[in-house]
Each structure stands twice: as structure tokens, then as C-alpha cells.
Amino acid sequence: MLPLLRSLPLVGPTLAYVSDPLTFMERQLREHGPVSEIPFLGRPWTVLLGPDACSEALVNRDKAFANGPGWGQLVGPFFDGGLMLLDFDEHRRHRRLMQQAFTRDRIEGYTAALSPAVARGLDAWQPGENVRAYPALKTLTLDLATQVFMGGAQLTSPRELDAVNRAFVDCVQAATAFVRAPLPFTRWGRGVRGRALLEEFLTRHLPAKRAHASEDLFSVLCHLSEDGEVFSDEDVVNHMIFLLMAAHDTSTITVSTAMQHLGQHPAWQERLREQARELPEHPTLAELDAWEDADLVIHECLRLLPPVPVLARRTVKETEVLGTRIPAGRLTAVMVHLQHHQQEWWTDPERFDPERFAEPRREDRRHRHAWEPFGGGVHKCLGMFFAGAEVKLILHHLLRRFEWAVDPDYRPSLSYLSLPVPKDGQPVRLRALAG
Ligand code: HEM
Numbered sequence: 525m526l527p528l529l530r531s532l533p534l535v536g537p538t539l540a541y542v543s544d545p546l547t548f549m550e551r552q553l554r555e556h557g558p559v560s561e562i563p564f565l566g567r568p569w570t571v572l573l574g575p576d577a578c579s580e581a582l583v584n585r586d587k588a589f590a591n592g593p594g595w596g597q598l599v600g601p602f603f604d605g606g607l608m609l610l611d612f613d614e615h616r617r618h619r620r621l622m623q624q625a626f627t628r629d630r631i632e633g634y635t636a637a638l639s640p641a642v643a644r645g646l647d648a649w650q651p652g653e654n655v656r657a658y659p660a661l662k663t664l665t666l667d668l669a670t671q672v673f674m675g676g677a678q679l680t681s682p683r684e685l686d687a688v689n690r691a692f693v694d695c696v697q698a699a700t701a702f703v704r705a706p707l708p709f710t711r712w713g714r715g716v717r718g719r720a721l722l723e724e725f726l727t728r729h730l731p732a733k734r735a736h737a738s739e740d741l742f743s744v745l746c747h748l749s750e751d752g753e754v755f756s757d758e759d760v761v762n763h764m765i766f767l768l769m770a771a772h773d774t775s776t777i778t779v780s781t782a783m784q785h786l787g788q789h790p791a792w793q794e795r796l797r798e799q800a801r802e803l804p805e806h807p808t809l810a811e812l813d814a815w816e817d818a819d820l821v822i823h824e825c826l827r828l829l830p831p832v833p834v835l836a837r838r839t840v841k842e843t844e845v846l847g848t849r850i851p852a853g854r855l856t857a858v859m860v861h862l863q864h865h866q867q868e869w870w871t872d873p874e875r876f877d878p879e880r881f882a883e884p885r886r887e888d889r890r891h892r893h894a895w896e897p898f899g900g901g902v903h904k905c906l907g908m909f910f911a912g913a914e915v916k917l918i919l920h921h922l923l924r925r926f927e928w929a930v931d932p933d934y935r936p937s938l939s940y941l942s943l944p945v946p947k948d949g950q951p952v953r954l955r956a957l958a959g
Contacts, residue, residue: 541564557848558577579896581856587612589838589839593840595836602695602699602718603765619906635808635913642664649925657949666772674688692769694714726765734746741764745764773942773945781826785824786821787929836858930953
């Protein structure tokens with residue numbers, strides 16, 4: 525049935541992408557070149573493949589590519605007003621202000637709050653022969669986001685935080701729903717209610733955050749100011765909802781990919797564990813920065829499975845990429861995933877080989893844009909340094925408490941309906957280490 529559907533011109537490319545994106549992208553590049561056109565989700569999309577084509581759209585020299593109308597098409601209205609969905613002057617103003625929430629000092633503050641929260645979150649983990657790592661990590665990172673970003677425990681009761689977490693998950697799931705109307709019992713309908721609950725919750729707590737400055741991101745956003753610019757209440761709410769989403773699934777995917785590969789490469793796992801044990805229980809940001817082998821592993825995991833494999837854009841005027849004309853109003857898929865697996869830039873690209881990022885090999889320098897898990901240009905991920913610290917902290921605590929193994933032949937079957945997630949929850953054999 526599926527092969528037949530894949531051969532149909534309207535739905536075929538969507539199904540071919542969703543069932544095996546890398547094979548789809550390789551074939552598309554081979555047969556149609558770096559700039560081509562496909563029907564995707566029922567509309568014509570321009571597809572950009574390879575680092576040269578993708579970087580033209582991300583660098584966006586002639587300001588032809590806009591984010592809001594591109595991403596909005598994929599994620600619906602649930603993250604409206606989030607930084608990634610703003611464009612041009614409005615985006616520049618908001619980004620300038622929000623940058624102050626991601627300075628080194630700020631990240632140091634978030635990291636200090638994160639470490640004990642990770643340790644507490646892992647207290648709930650039970651060893652076993654078939655532990656599903658992905659959902660366990662998802663719960664952990666969502667709790668971290670609500671605690672560290674919103675100041676959760678001081679803000680409200682565990683029961684209300686649970687409702688907030690559920691509302692947030694409903695928004696994320698609605699963003700990828702097929703039925704896109706607020707009907708009862710649909711994902712979309714739950715997403716609409718979820719967004720309303722998040723808005724109500726954040727708006728209710730906002731006056732207290734404005735009144736008292738504290739270290740959490742919610743409070744920080746309320747107090748930022750630059751040349752007389754401040755975020756309005758509505759801006760703070762929109763940014764918070766987007767940041768919770770941006771920070772949560774992406775980090776979960778990165779850690780679960782790391783758990784898979786470290787479970788399949790025990791020598792790397794042991795090497796990182798020895799280093800984690802040499803660090804204090806709650807390392808500082810400087811100590812985490814100096815943990816270079818963890819960087820190699822994280823870079824390699826982000827190469828093999830970039831949590832955001834495709835970036836969405838829409839042209840606001842006619843433009844050209846690598847000499848091919850793209851009309852105004854065209855949805856565009858910037859498929860950065862493929863360049864992470866191309867033989868031109870990476871030796872034996874399917875192999876887990878973190879040292880490819882170490883001197884003197886530095887394969888990532890073979891092309892300036894070969895490795896772009898955080899995107900590029902003016903929308904490059906604002907949370908990348910925070911994300912690095914969070915992922916390292918989770919690995920740090922995991923390695924000190926547990927040892928795990930994954931079958932060497934295991935290849936996760938990934939769902940690409942939204943960000944890539946392992947359909948089987950990614951089972952690991954988890955053993956507690958003596959304290
Ligand atoms: C491993 C984890 C992460 C990955 C792989 C990742 C990836 C990305 C990518 C690819 C973009 C660019 C999207 C585009 O150009 O259309 C982006 C944007 C963004 N990310 Fe991340 N992200 C991660 C973690 C985080 C975290 C932890 C935060 C916040 C705490 C964050 C905040 C943002 C923001 C605010 C933007 C929008 C930037 C702008 O449009 O100016 N991200 N991220």
C-alpha cells in the first residue's frame with residue numbers, strides 16, 4: 525500500500541519524506557539538483573539541499589525569505605509571536621532585547637538552578653532491562669523547563685504545573701495535526717485549549733514576575749530593557765510559550781541520541797563517565813565548557829540526527845538560489861539534515877565517530893555550512909549555549925548514576941511527523957551504579 529501511495533504525485537513526496545527522509549533527500553538531489561520543487565502537504569514547496577543552497581536561504585542576503593509565513597504553515601498558530609516566527613525589523617528588535625536573557629552571566633544562573641533539578645528528576649528513574657529513554661528524558665526536560673524557566677516550584681502547585689505541562693504538550697502535538705480545525709476530540713482542538721490555558725497561566729503570574737526580579741527566564745524577560753524598549757505583557761507570554769517549545773524537544777532528542785550511541789559504544793561511555801566523576805556534583809558553566817570530549821559526542825549526535833532537520837521559510841519576493849528562480853510567495857524547505865550525511869564533507873558519514881570534530885581532523889571545517897543543527901543567519905538558535913550546558917548537565921548526572929547498554933545493531937525507527945522521535949521510545953538496558 526505505502527509504495528503505491530508514494531508513487532502518487534500529490535502525496536508521494538510527503539510520504540516518501542516522512543518514511544525515510546535521508547533516502548528521499550539523496551534521491552531528490554541526485555535527480556533534481558540542489559534547488560527543486562515538490563508538492564508537500566498538498567502545496568508546492570521549493571526544496572533546498574546541500575550546504576550551498578541551504579545557506580543562501582539562511583543567510584538571506586536579499587531578505588526574500590521570511591520565517592513567520594513559512595513556519596506558521598507547519599506549526600499552526602500555537603507559537604505565534606515567538607522569536608523564530610518574527611521577521612525583519614520586528615524580529616531584529618525582539619532578538620536584540622532577548623539576547624540579554626542569554627548572556628553568559630544569565631546562562632550561568634540558569635545552569636546553577638538546572639543541576640540540582642536534573643539530579644532530583646533522575647531520582648525518579650528506575651533501572652531495568654527495557655527502559656524507554658525517550659519519554660523519560662522528555663518528562664525530565666519538560667520539568668526542567670517549567671521549573672527553571674518559569675520558577676515553577678515557587679510559582680504554583682505541582683498539580684497546576686502538571687496541567688501546564690499537559691497544555692504545552694497538547695500545543696506541540698496540535699502543531700503537527702492533520703485535522704486542522706478546532707473540532708472536539710481532535711489534537712487541534714486540544715492544542716487550542718492548551719494555548720488558552722498557557723496564556724491564562726502566564727498572564728495571571730506576570731504581575732508578580734514584573735514586581736520582583738528573580739533568576740528564572742520568565743522574570744528575566746519581564747525586566748529586560750534596551751534603549752527604552754521593553755517586552756509588553758503579550759510579548760512575554762508569546763516568547764515564553766515559544767521558548768518552552770524551543771528548549772524542550774530539541775534537548776530531549778539530543779540526549780536520547782547520545783544515550784543511544786553511548787549505549788552502543790561503551791568505550792566512549794566509560795571515557796565520559798571517568799571525566800564526569802572528576803567534575804564536582806554540580807559543575808559550573810566554566811567546568812562544563814572545559815568538558816571537551818562531551819562536546820565531541822554532542823556535536824556528533826547533532827550531526828547524525830539534527831533535532832530540527834528541516835527549516836521552513838516563505839519567499840516575500842521573487843529571488844534566486846544558486847541561479848534558480850524562486851517565485852514570490854513560495855514555501856521553502858531548507859533541508860539541513862542531508863548535508864550532515866554527505867560523503868563530500870564527512871568520512872564514513874553513517875558511523876558514530878565523535879573525533880571527526882577534534883583537531884587535527886576537524887571535518888566540520890570542510891565546508892562552512894556542513895554542520896548546521898542550530899541553523900544560520902539572523903535566526904540562528906539563540907539558546908545554543910544554554911542547550912549545550914543543559915545537555916552536558918543531563919549527561920553528567922546520567923553517567924555518574926547509571927550505566928546503560930543498547931544493542932549494537934539497534935537503529936531507531938523515527939517518526940518525522942514533527943521533530944524526529946523514536947517510535948519505540950528508544951529502549952536501553954539501564955543499571956544503577958553504586959553511589
Ligand atoms: C540541541 C538543542 C537545540 C537545537 C538543535 C536548536 C535548533 C534551533 C534551530 C535550527 C533554530 C533556527 C530555526 C530557523 O532558522 O528557522 C533555532 C532557533 C531558536 N532557538 Fe533553538 N535549538 C535548541 C535549543 C534551544 C534552547 C535550549 C533554546 C532556549 C532556551 C532555544 C531557543 C531558540 C530561539 C529563541 C530561536 C529563534 C531564534 C530567532 O529566530 O532569532 N533553542 N533553534
